[in-house]
Amino acid sequence: MNILTPQQIETAAKDIVNFWDESTLPDADKEKILSMVKDYYNDKNDHIFEQYLATLCERTIDRRVPRTGFERNEG
Numbered sequence: 001m002n003i004l005t006p007q008q009i010e011t012a013a014k015d016i017v018n019f020w021d022e023s024t025l026p027d028a029d030k031e032k033i034l035s036m037v038k039d040y041y042n043d044k045n046d047h048i049f050e051q052y053l054a055t056l057c058e059r060t061i062d063r064r065v066p067r068t069g070f071e072r073n074e075g
Contacts (some may be wrong), residue, residue, distance in 0.1 A: 016056050
């Protein structure tokens with residue numbers, strides 16, 4: 001059994017929030033990576049902190065990649 005500390009949760013949360021600004025990848029890749037992390041925590045979902053980190057990923061994506069609905073109707 002691994003013991004999880006508050007600092008580890010804080011580090012993971014900071015990494016999620018700061019990833020967008022600190023990564024040099026294209027925005028589409030950043031969105032995909034955050035989506036994969038969100039899906040991982042949603043699937044694992046054994047503890048409340050995993051729900052928190054999944055939600056934090058979703059909020060970070062929503063903040064950085066606005067969805068207006070217009071992009072679905074292009075073309």
